Amino acid sequence: MSTYAAPVRVAASRLTEPRGVGLVGIFLGTLAAWLALPPLSARTLLWPILVGILAVAAGIWTVSRGAGRVGWGAVASGILGIALGSLATRSSVGHLETVVIWSALLASTLRYATPLTFAAIGGMFSERSGVVNIGLEGMMLMGSFFGIWGADKTGSWILGVLIAMVSGMMLALVHAVFCIQLRADQIVIGTAINFLALGITGYLFTDIYGARGIPANVPEIPDISLGGLKGVYFIGPIFGNLNLMIWLSFVLLILSYVVMFKTPIGLRLRAVGEHPRAADTVGISVYATRYAAVITSGGLAALGGAYLTLGFIHNFDQNITGGRGFIALAALIFGKWRPFGAFAAALLFGFSSALGDHLPDYFAPGSSVPQLFNILPYALTLIAVAGVIGRSIPPAAIGRPYVKQ
Amino acid sequence: MLATPPAPPEGEGPGETVASRFAFYQRAGGVLTPLVTTVFAFFIGGLVVLLITHKNPISTYKAIFNGTGLNWFFPWISHADRINAAFNLQSTLLLTTPLILTGLAVAFAFRAGLFNIGGQGQYAAGSIVGVWVASSLTGMSGFPHIVLAILLGSLAGAGLAGIAGFLRATVGAHEVITTIMLNWIVFWLAGWLFGQQGPLQTSRERSLTQSNDIAPNTHLHVWWGNPILQGLHVGFFIAVAMLVVYWIVLNRTTLGYEIRAVGYNPEAAGYAGIDVRRAYFLAMAISGGFAGLAGVIDVLGWKFVLSVDDVQGQAGAGAVGFLGIAVALLGRNSAVGIFFAALLFGALLNGTSDRHLDPAVFPPTLAENLTLLIQGLVLLFIGADILVIYLWRARRRVVPRKLARTSST
Numbered sequence: 007m008s009t010y011a012a013p014v015r016v017a018a019s020r021l022t023e024p025r026g027v028g029l030v031g032i033f034l035g036t037l038a039a040w041l042a043l044p045p046l047s048a049r050t051l052l053w054p055i056l057v058g059i060l061a062v063a064a065g066i067w068t069v070s071r072g073a074g075r076v077g078w079g080a081v082a083s084g085i086l087g088i089a090l091g092s093l094a095t096r097s098s099v100g101h102l103e104t105v106v107i108w109s110a111l112l113a114s115t116l117r118y119a120t121p122l123t124f125a126a127i128g129g130m131f132s133e134r135s136g137v138v139n140i141g142l143e144g145m146m147l148m149g150s151f152f153g154i155w156g157a158d159k160t161g162s163w164i165l166g167v168l169i170a171m172v173s174g175m176m177l178a179l180v181h182a183v184f185c186i187q188l189r190a191d192q193i194v195i196g197t198a199i200n201f202l203a204l205g206i207t208g209y210l211f212t213d214i215y216g217a218r219g220i221p222a223n224v225p226e227i228p229d230i231s232l233g234g235l236k237g238v239y240f241i242g243p244i245f246g247n248l249n250l251m252i253w254l255s256f257v258l259l260i261l262s263y264v265v266m267f268k269t270p271i272g273l274r275l276r277a278v279g280e281h282p283r284a285a286d287t288v289g290i291s292v293y294a295t296r297y298a299a300v301i302t303s304g305g306l307a308a309l310g311g312a313y314l315t316l317g318f319i320h321n322f323d324q325n326i327t328g329g330r331g332f333i334a335l336a337a338l339i340f341g342k343w344r345p346f347g348a349f350a351a352a353l354l355f356g357f358s359s360a361l362g363d364h365l366p367d368y369f370a371p372g373s374s375v376p377q378l379f380n381i382l383p384y385a386l387t388l389i390a391v392a393g394v395i396g397r398s399i400p401p402a403a404i405g406r407p408y409v410k411q
Numbered sequence: 412m413l414a415t416p417p418a419p420p421e422g423e424g425p426g427e428t429v430a431s432r433f434a435f436y437q438r439a440g441g442v443l444t445p446l447v448t449t450v451f452a453f454f455i456g457g458l459v460v461l462l463i464t465h466k467n468p469i470s471t472y473k474a475i476f477n478g479t480g481l482n483w484f485f486p487w488i489s490h491a492d493r494i495n496a497a498f499n500l501q502s503t504l505l506l507t508t509p510l511i512l513t514g515l516a517v518a519f520a521f522r523a524g525l526f527n528i529g530g531q532g533q534y535a536a537g538s539i540v541g542v543w544v545a546s547s548l549t550g551m552s553g554f555p556h557i558v559l560a561i562l563l564g565s566l567a568g569a570g571l572a573g574i575a576g577f578l579r580a581t582v583g584a585h586e587v588i589t590t591i592m593l594n595w596i597v598f599w600l601a602g603w604l605f606g607q608q609g610p611l612q613t614s615r616e617r618s619l620t621q622s623n624d625i626a627p628n629t630h631l632h633v634w635w636g637n638p639i640l641q642g643l644h645v646g647f648f649i650a651v652a653m654l655v656v657y658w659i660v661l662n663r664t665t666l667g668y669e670i671r672a673v674g675y676n677p678e679a680a681g682y683a684g685i686d687v688r689r690a691y692f693l694a695m696a697i698s699g700g701f702a703g704l705a706g707v708i709d710v711l712g713w714k715f716v717l718s719v720d721d722v723q724g725q726a727g728a729g730a731v732g733f734l735g736i737a738v739a740l741l742g743r744n745s746a747v748g749i750f751f752a753a754l755l756f757g758a759l760l761n762g763t764s765d766r767h768l769d770p771a772v773f774p775p776t777l778a779e780n781l782t783l784l785i786q787g788l789v790l791l792f793i794g795a796d797i798l799v800i801y802l803w804r805a806r807r808r809v810v811p812r813k814l815a816r817t818s819s820t
Contacts, residue, residue: 075582140528140587184795193526193587194794197736198787205783212776213463324780329598332591339588374606374620374719380599384592391584391592400585 031064031080038087054091058084079389086385090378109244111360116244116252117318118363119349119356121146121310121327123255125334126341126348127262128306132178134266134343135299136279136403140196141181142307143331144203148173149308150315151207154224154322155214163225163316170312171305177203178304179297186296189407200331208324220322227251227317251313258306263345275299279401282408292408307331336387343401355383445741445748445793449755452788456781464777471773478767479503479758499767501636501643505713506731507757509534511650512705513735514753515657516572516698518744520586522661523694524674529575529590531732532597533568533699535722537706539601540567542717543611545625545710553628560629561649561707568703569696571597576695580688586695594732601722613716621718631712646708651750653701658746660697670694702732734760737786740793759785 038058065080125142132139139145152173157166177199184195229249266272277285278295286292314330315322333355340354341347362379457468480499482488488496513530520527527533541564548556571593578584604611606620613623636642661667672680673690681687710717734756741755742748761767763778 138587140591180791184791188795190795193528194736194740194790197528197733198790198794201733201737201783201787201790205780205785205787208780208783209459209463209777212774212780216776329595332595335588336592374603374609374612377599377602377606380602381596384595384599388578388589388592388596391588392578392582 025076027064028068028076028080031061032083034061035083035087039090055088058088061087111364113244114360115357118359119352120252120255121314121330122334122337122352122355123349124310125307125331126337126352127258127345128303129335129338130343130348131299132303133404134279134401135275135296136401137185137296137300138192138405139303140193141199142334143327144200145174145177145304145307146311146331147203147207147327148177149311150326151322153312154220154315157316158224163227166316167312170308174304174308175301178301182297182300186293192405204325226320249317251317259345259349279403282403333383336383340387340390358382448792451792452785455788456785466773474769474772475762478762481758503758503761504643504647506760507753508647508650509705509709509731510734510738510753510757512701513731514738514742514749515653516701517735517739518749520694520698521739521744522674523670523690525586525694527590527698528587529594530702530735531730532594533571533702534706534732535597536567536571537564537703538710538717540564541707541710542622542625545629546623549626556629564707565700565704569700572699573696576692580691598723602719605719621716624716629711641713644712646712654746654750737790741789
């Protein structure tokens with residue numbers, strides 16, 4: 007009998023522990039911001055501030071009871087909640103309800119999240135095998151240029167996407183050779199990869215397209231129109247007309263989860279990233295595994311880039327990825343190097359981008375305040391690596407070159 | 412590092428530090444490897460020119476070189492050429508100035524075994540605070556106003572990097588990740604501050620997304636060239652002075668000794684009684700201070716105003732903060748090396764800009780990207796130390812063993 011009672015008792019005692027109170031505080035802080043957004047949209051500053059102060063109080067109490075990290079997290083989330091909440095209440099409220107059509111916002115979220123999902127899952131393969139990949143940004147950029155270039159030259163978006171993948175894999179191969187074979191510092195090489203991608207794509211773009219820009223008739227990745235779903239309330243506008251690559255990212259997500267956690271391949275890859283010497287001892291080739299993982303990551307990041315130019319923006323300009331590779335890296339870390347975690351983080355970050363994009367409609371037009379929403383991914387990741395809400399702990403052997411004995 | 416310690420690396424943080432890697436560089440290569448690496452990178456860049464655009468790489472490089480103004484030092488050029496070269500050289504040194512400082516920022520953190528990849532964010536923080544101080548408080552007289560702007564700007568950079576240092580010291584959050592995140596936070600903050608209806612937006616024109624102009628008496632004194640045509644300002648000397656400060660702090664102070672000790676081996680330093688956490692925090696803060704200083708000096712020296720595009724457009728890898736990494740690596744973290752590496756990259760940036768490169772020889776828009784390529788190649792080769800590995804193979808067999816033993820203790 008006691009076996010059934012124990013979990014309940016544990017759960018109850020957890021809530022009164024400092025850690026539990028801190029977590030409640032963090033929740034309240036988030037709530038403070040949300041109170042001011044639709045569908046609730048509190049009209050006065052009172053509610054966000056009240057709830058936010060509660061969050062800060064819970065945080066301070068937690069800190070004083072010795073659970074510093076969670077406590078400070080609650081304090082920070084309370085302050086953020088008050089700030090964001092007051093920002094939102096200051097905007098014209100009547101406008102808010104009509105313009106925030108949630109489905110549109112969520113569809114936009116998916117569009118913003120997809121490049122991040124591809125790149126973050128790519129990064130997961132590389133980093134799980136023990137190779138840091140700061141070069142995700144560069145590999146993505148390669149994909150976005152060569153995708154649109156390939157589609158333009160061959161007249162087919164399928165070939166464009168394939169060419170994009172190959173280009174990303176080539177750059178990843180450079181990363182792999184230098185990091186694995188030559189045992190260079192992986193962060194320096196990742197930085198170099200970003201420089202190279204910027205140089206290569208910029209050079210080719212100006213040389214090939216120059217002042218004319220990308221022609222308008224480049225084939226695009228088609229949207230999948232689900233006729234039957236269109237009329238369905240709320241769901242229809244979100245999923246009814248999504249780009250093929252978005253659906254592909256869902257497939258990739260499940261596939262990468264299965265490969266990483268349910269197959270021997272994934273087990274080997276994780277073993278190489280956690281304890282290469284042990285993996286080597288039982289006959290797993292550390293080098294081959296890492297090569298495969300890094301090259302896969304390049305291909306996937308490039309897919310994200312190809313979606314960006316062929317399925318989303320339909321154009322290319324120098325440095326078009328504009329830091330999305332770094333957001334993907336943030337999503338990966340925030341998601342604790344797990345596929346669904348990374349996807350959830352990508353959705354959250356995509357949502358903040360979508361908010362930043364749509365908010366000017368209902369803030370005073372032209373206001374720069376929505377820019378602040380773009381900070382969210384980075385601030386959250388910073389909090390996550392600082393270990394406030396479930397600390398992100400990287401694979402044990404990450405960043406260490408392996409020397410065969 | 413070139414070898415992993417034989418013991419399984421569990422729960423001990425990154426054991427092989429960048430600094431011990433550099434100790435190896437210094438012994439193995441000396442000044443020759445950076446030189447050969449640079450030549451090698453330029454050679455490959457030349458191949459790119461030849462293969463893709465079918466231009467003559469030698470005449471292209473010659474045009475870039477003339478655009479840098481470094482031919483000013485040649486005694487045989489004509490008087491007319493010299494005037495032009497002086498103008499070009501001033502621009503080159505203008506670009507060299509922030510690169511020296513961002514290079515110092517990266518190098519200082521390197522010496523503590525930390526990788527400050529957030530130089531660009533710290534540079535931006537410095538310029539934001541610099542432009543804010545220099546454009547407000549207009550009642551102040553020139554010199555104290557400049558000093559105040561420089562101090563607060565450097566402090567902003569130091570504070571930003573200090574957050575990363577603090578997180579590394581207290582909870583062990585890796586500084587590469589935290590500094591990248593802080594970079595982007597600053598870039599977007601700038602978008603809000605200088606954006607439409609932002610708190611620091613210019614009062615001149617509501618659609619302009621930039622700051623107010625800084626007060627005229629806060630412009631840094633131009634000592635060489637025409638102030639209207641962006642002559643060289645005294646900030647150059649501040650940067651050079653910082654090279655000396657860098658050397659003195661690292662080599663002649665207790666703090667510098669502690670930072671270097673922590674860089675070589677944090678555990679041994681800890682056992683020897685050095686406060687490793689304090690060293691991490693201070694190393695990052697001082698590092699960020701250098702980058703912040705670069706930001707203020709650029710604002711007071713020649714930008715005079717800061718726009719959203721200025722900050723966010725430089726978010727890519729091609730900006731001075733990121734170049735600082737290449738400068739520090741190529742300069743091998745030594746003061747003299749950083750000066751010459753900064754000069755090289757400053758010259759390269761300037762020589763390929765559309766103001767200074769003869770478009771008849773090579774289109775400047777292409778050349779700018781060629782610069783990025785060369786920078787990437789330099790980083791790649793220096794980062795891997797390919798030449799050390801392949802030209803000094805014999806030493807490679809001896810040295811890593813020794814290092815492996817020390818880092819596993």
